[in-house]
Amino acid sequence: MVQFAQVIVDVPSLQTNRPYDYVIPAVWQAQLQPGMRVVVPFGKGQRQVQGFVVGTTAAPPDYNGELKTIAAVLDLQPVLNPELLALAKWLAQWTFAFQISCMQTMLPSVMKASYSKKVRLTGAATVATTAIFHDQTELDFADLAPEVIKQLLKWQQQHLVEVVYEVHDRAKVKTLKAVQPLLTAADYTAAAAKVPANAKRQHELLAFLAAHAAAKAPIPMHEITATTELTLAPVHAGVAKGWLRLVDLETYRDPYAELASAPRTQPLTLTAEQATAVQQITAAGEQKRDQVFLVEGVTGSGKTEIYLQAIQAAITAGRTALMLVPEIGLTPQMVARVRGRFGEHVAVLHSGLSTGERYDEWRRIERGEAQVVVGARSAIFAPLQHIGLIIMDEEHESSYKQDEMPRYHARDVALWRAKYHHCPVVLGSATPSLESRARAQKGVYQLIRLKERANHQPLPEVTVVDMKNELKKTKEDNFSSLLLQELRKRVLHQEQSVLMLNRRGFSSFVMCRDCGFVLQCPNCDISLTLHMDTHSMKCHYCGHEEAIPQVCPNCQSRKIRYYGTGTQKVETELHTLLPEARILRMDVDTTRRKGAHGKLLRQFGNHEADILLGTQMIAKGLDFPDVTLVGVLNADTALGLPDFRASERTFQLLTQVSGRAGRAEKKGEVIVQTYNPEHYAIRLARHHDYEGFYKREMTLRHQTGYPPYYYTILVTASHEEENEAAKKIFQLMTQIKPALSKQAILLGPTPRAIARVNKRYYYQMVIKYKREPHLQQVLTQIMQENQARHGIQISIDREPLSFI
Ligand SMILES: Nc1ncnc2c1ncn2[C@@H]1O[C@H](COP(=O)(O)OP(=O)(O)OP(=O)(O)O)[C@@H](O)[C@H]1O
Numbered sequence: 001m002v003q004f005a006q007v008i009v010d011v012p013s014l015q016t017n018r019p020y021d022y023v024i025p026a027v028w029q030a031q032l033q034p035g036m037r038v039v040v041p042f043g044k045g046q047r048q049v050q051g052f053v054v055g056t057t058a059a060p061p062d063y064n065g066e067l068k069t070i071a072a073v074l075d076l077q078p079v080l081n082p083e084l085l086a087l088a089k090w091l092a093q094w095t096f097a098f099q100i101s102c103m104q105t106m107l108p109s110v111m112k113a114s115y116s117k118k119v120r121l122t123g124a125a126t127v128a129t130t131a132i133f134h135d136q137t138e139l140d141f142a143d144l145a146p147e148v149i150k151q152l153l154k155w156q157q158q159h160l161v162e163v164v165y166e167v168h169d170r171a172k173v174k175t176l177k178a179v180q181p182l183l184t185a186a187d188y189t190a191a192a193a194k195v196p197a198n199a200k201r202q203h204e205l206l207a208f209l210a211a212h213a214a215a216k217a218p219i220p221m222h223e224i225t226a227t228t229e230l231t232l233a234p235v236h237a238g239v240a241k242g243w244l245r246l247v248d249l250e251t252y253r254d255p256y257a258e259l260a261s262a263p264r265t266q267p268l269t270l271t272a273e274q275a276t277a278v279q280q281i282t283a284a285g286e287q288k289r290d291q292v293f294l295v296e297g298v299t300g301s302g303k304t305e306i307y308l309q310a311i312q313a314a315i316t317a318g319r320t321a322l323m324l325v326p327e328i329g330l331t332p333q334m335v336a337r338v339r340g341r342f343g344e345h346v347a348v349l350h351s352g353l354s355t356g357e358r359y360d361e362w363r364r365i366e367r368g369e370a371q372v373v374v375g376a377r378s379a380i381f382a383p384l385q386h387i388g389l390i391i392m393d394e395e396h397e398s399s400y401k402q403d404e405m406p407r408y409h410a411r412d413v414a415l416w417r418a419k420y421h422h423c424p425v426v427l428g429s430a431t432p433s434l435e436s437r438a439r440a441q442k443g444v445y446q447l448i449r450l451k452e453r454a455n456h457q458p459l460p461e462v463t464v465v466d467m468k469n470e471l472k473k474t475k476e477d478n479f480s481s482l483l484l485q486e487l488r489k490r491v492l493h494q495e496q497s498v499l500m501l502n503r504r505g506f507s508s509f510v511m512c513r514d515c516g517f518v519l520q521c522p523n524c525d526i527s528l529t530l531h532m533d534t535h536s537m538k539c540h541y542c543g544h545e546e547a548i549p550q551v552c553p554n555c556q557s558r559k560i561r562y563y564g565t566g567t568q569k570v571e572t573e574l575h576t577l578l579p580e581a582r583i584l585r586m587d588v589d590t591t592r593r594k595g596a597h598g599k600l601l602r603q604f605g606n607h608e609a610d611i612l613l614g615t616q617m618i619a620k621g622l623d624f625p626d627v628t629l630v631g632v633l634n635a636d637t638a639l640g641l642p643d644f645r646a647s648e649r650t651f652q653l654l655t656q657v658s659g660r661a662g663r664a665e666k667k668g669e670v671i672v673q674t675y676n677p678e679h680y681a682i683r684l685a686r687h688h689d690y691e692g693f694y695k696r697e698m699t700l701r702h703q704t705g706y707p708p709y710y711y712t713i714l715v716t717a718s719h720e721e722e723n724e725a726a727k728k729i730f731q732l733m734t735q736i737k738p739a740l741s742k743q744a745i746l747l748g749p750t751p752r753a754i755a756r757v758n759k760r761y762y763y764q765m766v767i768k769y770k771r772e773p774h775l776q777q778v779l780t781q782i783m784q785e786n787q788a789r790h791g792i793q794i795s796i797d798r799e800p801l802s803f804i
Pocket residue numbers: 268269270271274297298299300301302303304305429430454455620621622623659660663
């Protein structure tokens with residue numbers, strides 16, 4: 001009989017990665033399993049804290065003190081399976097995080113908070129169940145007595161009951177108004193005879209009702225307004241006359257639900273390059289090899305079709321598939337493609353879902369009802385079993401790295417899970433990260449190159465416009481004459497254009513033209529950004545918001561204006577320069593509302609606009625056949641940043657956005673405006689020369705000693721007092737230095753580029769190394785010792801995406 005449990009506790013002040021031993025109460029001894037959550041007393045005050053059971057034993061633990069007893073069990077079945085428990089343990093070590101943070105990251109947020117839990121009958125009531133449930137179908141978990149739990153546990157194993165979370169996001173349950181016909185078609189025709197001939201709307205309503213009476217189902221109002229001239233007013237009149245009733249229809253929480261019922265698509269006949277790729281991937285799957293493939297395919301080479309057919313092979317073999325897409329790549333277009341092929345077998349996970357929606361999807365996966373999971377970063381923790389394939393689309397994307405604890409990269413987790421499941425991993429990109437490409441060079445990954453577009457058309461021609469010359473010619477600093485001329489041509493020929501304003505390292509700020517004063521955030525070392533939609537100044541780091549100043553706070557001058565170019569400003573300008581063009585703007589402001597992103601794309605796809613103007617979010621994944629022109633307004637704003645990845649990011653962005661043009665029959669063209677036409681990132685992007693860029697950039701990284709030639713770890717200390725943060729980082733340096741070999745390089749300590757954020761000062765140092773056997777241990781120790789002591793916060797970031 002197991003009597004003891006090992007529990008990872010959630011104690012923020014004393015974070016620890018080792019489990020503590022507890023006695024299991026008698027009722028639970030037969031049922032408590034690793035992966036269930038419990039409440040246990042902990043520490044001096046015997047405070048009640050949550051924890052995860054990670055092991056159970058029959059033998060008493062080797063501990064001399066008095067063992068405490070588990071106070072309550074929170075689950076009837078494990079919420080983390082053995083794989084995820086093992087993964088959490090590894091992830092904590094790998095990312096210098098706490099196991100408890102890793103475990104919590106894996107679960108939908110509804111399971112972390114204090115949502116109420118219910119035990120629900122899944123089948124018909126029996127005499128036995130009625131004794132406990134009486135006439136109800138569910139019981140509140142919190143009210144259950146121990147004897148009852150014992151019985152419920154048995155039923156749970158027989159699948160007679162289940163535990164569900166009650167999500168109180170009722171407000172998010174969408175309802176829509178619908179019309180419920182109340183009479184028969186004959187009645188409506190009879191009623192129409194009594195309505196005066198000039199009451200046109202009433203006749204129209206009656207005719208509509210007569211036509212839909214037979215179906216008996218309520219008809220959503222939006223369908224009525226879309227297909228007839230009717231509005232809500234005649235409908236209300238109809239209610240008064242007893243012809244119909246207005247009802248609220250609850251729409252299902254799945255935002256992509258409509259896509260599930262979309263017509264299924266058939267596999268395309270593969271091009272030779274695609275066929276070889278699919279063949280290699282499925283062969284590895286059949287042989288249960290955890291091989292990693294890097295699919296380096298030019299934009300439009302049909303990588304998605306490769307993914308879909310490889311997924312199909314995994315499903316046919318009775319296994320499941322996990323497909324990661326970057327958050328902004330998770331467009332309705334992409335979801336539609338996967339749902340179009342696999343229908344309701346697909347679960348979709350991303351940050352746009354409400355708490356309830358996420359939980360719904362998670363449960364479908366956990367119960368094995370979905371064989372394919374598509375999602376952004378955290379979907380890599382989806383509780384899928386029997387994984388046969390893991391795909392990471394746009395593997396170079398920075399959104400795959402989480403920038404808070406646990407600071408994991410989804411790629412590392414993907415490789416771990418692939419080892420566990422003995423399945424292949426596919427990393428896909430037109431512009432792979434240097435790290436992955438270098439690994440393919442060494443043969444660690446298998447390189448698959450697709451050099452041709454699926455349509456066998458050449459890649460779009462790219463023209464680079466030097467804006468330095470342009471500025472001399474005209475006063476225009478956003479639109480070159482060539483770009484304007486080409487845009488005009490497209491409008492005339494009813495073709496479409498995509499215009500990108502690169503916002504990275506660039507923002508609109510307010511500056512006084514008399515004294516040069518720039519409005520700063522009071523909490524952070526950074527200027528505030530102007531937001532025209534809310535008419536306010538906002539800090540992008542801490543969220544501070546204030547009114548737009550009318551006079552300069554420094555010299556009282558009225559000449560305080562905003563600088564920089566925002567998408568709104570460009571849109572206004574474009575309206576003046578090209579009044580005939582219909583423009584859709586896509587940026588954080590126009591896509592904040594749920595579903596807005598998809599709606600804009602749908603409108604563009606329906607030719608409701610000639611130009612799609614947006615930020616980086618339009619660079620990826622879009623596949624519109626009539627886009628023949630792509631314009632990049634400012635290619636180089638990111639090049640000036642003190643970031644060793646600046647060139648790589650610029651090259652990737654230009655290549656990706658160029659790839660939006662000419663994806664079907666019509667030829668594509670790209671115009672890139674820049675002040676640095678000679679820069680190699682721009683020159684090579686112009687020729688779609690990824691391999692050339694890779695070689696050039698690798699040489700540079702080699703000379704300067706950056707990844708992938710070195711591994712890097714960023715250590716940061718922060719405190720509200722600047723000297724405390726500085727003192728700490730120097731102390732950490734003296735602790736780390738003796739553990740390092742001569743080959744390791746320490747950069748810093750220095751204040752971080754933005755030294756103060758949210759009223760805290762940040763100091764950092766970077767460790768560059770190739771092989772350091774003692775580093776893991778010293779950093780783990782630092783992490784354990786220094787948590788939340790004296791207001792100091794320490795973070796350790798393995799392979800940070802940038803040092804700024
Ligand atoms: N074998 C094929 N036969 C015909 N059309 C294809 C084939 N494979 C892909 N396509 C079409 O080619 C277009 C580009 O494919 P897809 O979007 O998968 O490219 P991609 O490699 O993912 O590009 P990007 O990196 O730009 O996102 C799509 O419209 C797709 O339907």
